[in-house]
Amino acid sequence: MQIKKDEMEKRLLSAAREEFLVNGFQGASIRGIVKSADTTIGNFYNYFDSKEAIFSDLVADIYNGFSYVLAHHNDIAGSDMDNVDIYNIDILVLRPMIRNEIQKVISILDNSFLLLIEKSKGTKYENSKQELIDMMSEHFLMHIEEVNQNYASPDIGKVLAHQLIEGAINILKVYKKPEEKLDMLTELMIYTIAGMVGMLKGE
Amino acid sequence: MQIKKDEMEKRLLSAAREEFLVNGFQGASIRGIVKSADTTIGNFYNYFDSKEAIFSDLVADIYNGFSYVLAHHNDIAGSDMDNVDIYNIDILVLRPMIRNEIQKVISILDNSFLLLIEKSKGTKYENSKQELIDMMSEHFLMHIEEVNQNYASPDIGKVLAHQLIEGAINILKVYKKPEEKLDMLTELMIYTIAGMVGMLKGE
Amino acid sequence: MQIKKDEMEKRLLSAAREEFLVNGFQGASIRGIVKSADTTIGNFYNYFDSKEAIFSDLVADIYNGFSYVLAHHNDIAGSDMDNVDIYNIDILVLRPMIRNEIQKVISILDNSFLLLIEKSKGTKYENSKQELIDMMSEHFLMHIEEVNQNYASPDIGKVLAHQLIEGAINILKVYKKPEEKLDMLTELMIYTIAGMVGMLKGE
Amino acid sequence: MQIKKDEMEKRLLSAAREEFLVNGFQGASIRGIVKSADTTIGNFYNYFDSKEAIFSDLVADIYNGFSYVLAHHNDIAGSDMDNVDIYNIDILVLRPMIRNEIQKVISILDNSFLLLIEKSKGTKYENSKQELIDMMSEHFLMHIEEVNQNYASPDIGKVLAHQLIEGAINILKVYKKPEEKLDMLTELMIYTIAGMVGMLKGE
DNA sequence: GATGAATGAGCTTTCATTCAT
DNA sequence: CATGAATGAAAGCTCATTCAT
Numbered sequence: 001m002q003i004k005k006d007e008m009e010k011r012l013l014s015a016a017r018e019e020f021l022v023n024g025f026q027g028a029s030i031r032g033i034v035k036s037a038d039t040t041i042g043n044f045y046n047y048f049d050s051k052e053a054i055f056s057d058l059v060a061d062i063y064n065g066f067s068y069v070l071a072h073h074n075d076i077a078g079s080d081m082d083n084v085d086i087y088n089i090d091i092l093v094l095r096p097m098i099r100n101e102i103q104k105v106i107s108i109l110d111n112s113f114l115l116l117i118e119k120s121k122g123t124k125y126e127n128s129k130q131e132l133i134d135m136m137s138e139h140f141l142m143h144i145e146e147v148n149q150n151y152a153s154p155d156i157g158k159v160l161a162h163q164l165i166e167g168a169i170n171i172l173k174v175y176k177k178p179e180e181k182l183d184m185l186t187e188l189m190i191y192t193i194a195g196m197v198g199m200l201k202g203e
Numbered sequence: 204m205q206i207k208k209d210e211m212e213k214r215l216l217s218a219a220r221e222e223f224l225v226n227g228f229q230g231a232s233i234r235g236i237v238k239s240a241d242t243t244i245g246n247f248y249n250y251f252d253s254k255e256a257i258f259s260d261l262v263a264d265i266y267n268g269f270s271y272v273l274a275h276h277n278d279i280a281g282s283d284m285d286n287v288d289i290y291n292i293d294i295l296v297l298r299p300m301i302r303n304e305i306q307k308v309i310s311i312l313d314n315s316f317l318l319l320i321e322k323s324k325g326t327k328y329e330n331s332k333q334e335l336i337d338m339m340s341e342h343f344l345m346h347i348e349e350v351n352q353n354y355a356s357p358d359i360g361k362v363l364a365h366q367l368i369e370g371a372i373n374i375l376k377v378y379k380k381p382e383e384k385l386d387m388l389t390e391l392m393i394y395t396i397a398g399m400v401g402m403l404k405g406e
Numbered sequence: 407m408q409i410k411k412d413e414m415e416k417r418l419l420s421a422a423r424e425e426f427l428v429n430g431f432q433g434a435s436i437r438g439i440v441k442s443a444d445t446t447i448g449n450f451y452n453y454f455d456s457k458e459a460i461f462s463d464l465v466a467d468i469y470n471g472f473s474y475v476l477a478h479h480n481d482i483a484g485s486d487m488d489n490v491d492i493y494n495i496d497i498l499v500l501r502p503m504i505r506n507e508i509q510k511v512i513s514i515l516d517n518s519f520l521l522l523i524e525k526s527k528g529t530k531y532e533n534s535k536q537e538l539i540d541m542m543s544e545h546f547l548m549h550i551e552e553v554n555q556n557y558a559s560p561d562i563g564k565v566l567a568h569q570l571i572e573g574a575i576n577i578l579k580v581y582k583k584p585e586e587k588l589d590m591l592t593e594l595m596i597y598t599i600a601g602m603v604g605m606l607k608g609e
Numbered sequence: 610m611q612i613k614k615d616e617m618e619k620r621l622l623s624a625a626r627e628e629f630l631v632n633g634f635q636g637a638s639i640r641g642i643v644k645s646a647d648t649t650i651g652n653f654y655n656y657f658d659s660k661e662a663i664f665s666d667l668v669a670d671i672y673n674g675f676s677y678v679l680a681h682h683n684d685i686a687g688s689d690m691d692n693v694d695i696y697n698i699d700i701l702v703l704r705p706m707i708r709n710e711i712q713k714v715i716s717i718l719d720n721s722f723l724l725l726i727e728k729s730k731g732t733k734y735e736n737s738k739q740e741l742i743d744m745m746s747e748h749f750l751m752h753i754e755e756v757n758q759n760y761a762s763p764d765i766g767k768v769l770a771h772q773l774i775e776g777a778i779n780i781l782k783v784y785k786k787p788e789e790k791l792d793m794l795t796e797l798m799i800y801t802i803a804g805m806v807g808m809l810k811g812e
Numbered sequence: 813g814a815t816g817a818a819t820g821a822g823c824t825t826t827c828a829t830t831c832a833t
Numbered sequence: 834c835a836t837g838a839a840t841g842a843a844a845g846c847t848c849a850t851t852c853a854t
Contacts, residue, residue, distance in 0.1 A: 026230055153386055159387055174361075198397020
């Protein structure tokens with residue numbers, strides 16, 4: 001039974017995404033993927049060169065987009081939030097602004113993002129999480145210095161970046177409805193900002 | 204060349220800890236462990252009954268201690284912090300109190316803790332992280348209700364618990380000096396409390 | 407060099423049958439089987455799920471047939487022998503009747519039968535021999551009671567059933583030509599019946 | 610804890626006998642033996658050179674005795690039965706004579722005999738059963754020729770010898786009380802003789 | 813396009829045996 | 834006498850990948 005090329009490719013990609021999400025790259029098996037996609041091992045290799053290749057096809061777009069941001073995040077046109085004095089703003093004013101910012105990027109925070117960040121051990125993408133954290137750390141550090149140049153533990157920026165990523169990942173895993181995701185991510189950001197401000201004030 | 208029993212056991216445990224930390228339980232291989240420990244596969248099985256058995260030997264103590272806390276965390280004698288009104292306290296006052304609390308438990312937050320929480324997939328311990336998060340969630344939820352009974356997203360407690368664990372894990376991975384660990388964990392707690400208070404106030 | 411699927415399957419089954427006959431289930435090795443079949447271990451598992459699975463493929467048919475007889479041996483349409491008074495019959499008359507009965511079942515008394523009865527230790531079939539003996543014991547006991555209700559050692563039925571099975575197995579091992587098998591099995595039955603009659607008379 | 614040499618040797622022999630009876634020579638493990646004997650692997654090799662050596666120690670005596678009979682069974686002083694005309698004797702007369710003969714040899718038909726005949730696969734003794742059968746075959750053939758020189762299937766002697774051995778082995782396995790063993794073996798011999806006579810007459 | 817046969821290296825585990833202590 | 838550490842080969846089984854059909 002021959003099937004349109006695109007159709008089988010989609011089925012394989014979909015089956016692989018599921019397998020990688022559940023078992024991670026190393027724990028996933030080609031046999032499991034082709035069984036889910038209802039085809040054969042041999043046919044898998046007509047579509048993809050290797051286990052890593054199909055993983056790449058699942059995450060390459062998001063990785064590239066995210067690399068682009070990594071490389072250019074200083075030049076990218078700013079948002080309304082750039083001029084906000086986070087240190088003194090009322091949270092009731094801040095919340096809708098944050099919600100709005102998250103809206104802009106939420107579309108990329110899907111299962112492929114999870115794969116890239118959480119399930120890529122054993123692939124060339126395995127450092128993505130760290131790269132993302134490093135970028136956010138810089139950003140956090142910038143804010144910390146703006147507010148309190150003498151804060152004793154500037155390294156905490158790295159920890160908080162890591163933690164924010166983890167919180168976001170957790171939300172993406174648990175909440176699948178877009179509205180819920182948006183709500184939770186917004187609260188997470190509020191919490192993060194409030195936490196940082198509180199922490200910095202307290203010195 | 205024969206070696207004193209205790210020494211080889213230590214070498215194997217140490218090699219296994221490293222292998223499990225890097226690759227996780229399922230990704231670790233006995234061959235890798237015995238190579239690090241400079242012995243043979245056959246000899247490994249003179250010391251440990253199975254791959255899972257050596258993993259257990261690495262985490263059983265901490266798991267039991269931590270199970271004890273899970274089971275009794277309501278009866279355990281309280282600390283100075285029990286009577287603190289977190290909502291209104293000055294962070295400059297709070298910080299040393301938190302530091303003190305962390306001191307009490309920091310000794311168990313070592314590599315074995317990481318193994319138990321992060322690297323135990325495929326063993327009988329694989330639910331430890333979730334159990335810990337669930338316990339902390341309850342605790343957070345209690346505080347949220349104390350402060351703001353009408354908060355719209357009580358589920359955020361789970362997210363924050365998850366995130367706090369992740370933050371702590373990250374600190375344990377990155378900072379190996381006790382003093383640094385203590386500093387960072389203290390800041391993380393301050394940040395967490397400030398974040399929660401800020402988040403709750405902002406409604 | 408690829409080979410038609412059926413052929414390799416046959417080669418593996420044939421090699422396995424030989425290996426199991428010589429070494430028994432537990433003593434047989436997959437490596438030995440694939441070497442005989444001139445293929446690789448990996449390929450073995452393209453054909454069979456496990457060592458026990460290939461053993462099952464060799465004996466399942468005969469086991470099911472034989473289970474059917476075990477379950478229905480009371481309902482199965484009788485033979486000419488049902489009305490024979492074994493106790494008084496002339497052996498010259500009996501011999502061709504027995505020969506005829508054996509003809510009916512001889513086709514299943516092949517190497518697969520030997521595997522099932524003699525070489526299945528370690529598989530789910532390991533009780534087959536005992537089941538067969540038990541069934542025959544009942545049958546023998548029935549005859550013993552018909553002839554001599556006061557015979558002092560009715561347990562001898564179990565011993566004789568066991569022994570008859572062993573004798574038959576031995577014949578199947580040693581004599582491969584159908585005509586010889588038939589001759590020997592016939593004599594074995596004559597001997598068995600004569601032995602029982604003689605034994606019972608002698609009380 | 611040092612123990613008298615003989616004591617430990619006995620314990621090892623006893624543990625090994627049990628292990629071999631249950632699992633056969635190949636299936637038995639030294640680890641299992643030393644565990645039962647409550648000593649260590651190393652110590653095992655202070656007493657026995659190898660797995661086969663301890664097996665030999667368990668069966669050598671009986672094998673040698675039985676080889677002696679094999680070699681000399683024509684010269685050995687006869688019994689009352691030598692002059693019996695089996696062909697015409699009354700079973701009621703025969704039974705006590707047989708019982709008496711069995712009495713003479715029953716002491717060697719113990720667990721060591723079972724080991725030698727049934728559990729020796731993988732050792733140099735693995736042909737013992739066949740040797741015993743061959744010797745008995747000759748004996749049977751002699752009787753067959755005495756009685757009926759034209760019997761069509763003289764090979765049946767081998768089958769019956771095999772079967773008699775199997776029957777005896779079975780009795781030794783099932784019946785542990787000496788009196789029961791004697792009873793059953795006597796009936797088995799009666800049955801065997803009656804069977805042979807009946808079989809031979811019927812031509 | 814599709815099939816699955818074939819390969820070879822990897823896995824965890826068990827074993828008999830040797831030998832330093 | 835006794836211990837058990839150490840070895841190396843073998844077991845059943847899984848895997849990603851290649852390739853003839």
